[in-house]
Amino acid sequence: MSASRPFLAEGPSVGIRPLALADGAEFTARADQSRELHRPWLFPPRTDDAFRAYAGTVIEDPAKAGFVVCDRDGGSVAGFININNIVRGGFRSGALGYGAFAHAAGRGLMSEGLGLVLTYAFEELGLHRLEANIQPGNAASIALVRRAGFRLEGFSPDFLFIDGAWRDHERWAITADMWPTRPRPAA
Incomplete structure (x- = not known):
């Protein structure tokens, strides 16, 4: 299990934090x-x-943002989500790459983690659009983005x-307009 580091965002079952070199041993295992x-x-x-x-x-390239999805019950790394090819300016877009680890698959942890990453991408990074390119036979990945509200574009x-x-x-793609943002606390 990776050393405990603060989460960027948390849900009921998972938290997300930036990928770090210290994740290496657990990630590779x-x-x-x-x-x-x-x-x-x-x-x-x-x-x-x-x-x-x-x-x-992932860490050094400003056109990438890498996250690990951690099970809040014990802190183990459940999966990873990267936003690659981040383009700013009028495009404000990125391409998602992700994967669950076998011990966490089918438990809803990646769905929750993807939701946290989408909120972070749209609210904190100011992106407008995220795209996921998925091989047609990858039913689990297609189901994940469908649950998150992505639309099939081509x-x-x-x-x-x-x-x-x-x-x-x-x-598959989703825009900030399609993603329900979390209510912000009153100031």
Whole structure:
């Protein structure tokens, strides 16, 4: 389990916080335990070197924001959500990447965590639009974004190079106007 660090946002069952190098040991162990769940859709880092390279780009690149979703009951890392390719200005958009770890799959933790990340992205980062590109056969990922209110916007043949081949993806998106913001406390 990762050392306890403050959450950026909390819900009833999870909290989110920025991805940190200190997450490496737990992250790689969870990724290794989750190989069957992730294949053939996702290949998160499973070695220390691969995690350092991954985390370094997420932490240091201003066009990315990486989060871990932590189970509030014990603090274990349940999954991860990245906002990649953040563009400011008139576009104010980003592309989501995410994955649950096997011990947390099917418990609703990623749905809650995604909701926290969406609120953070729209309210704190000032983004207008987030897009998730999902392989058509990845039913769990499609169900996750549907629950969050994303809409299907299209199909992109040969969109991303994954596991040695160009893979088709569906484009799902949500805008700030579509996301119900949390009520803010009175000042």
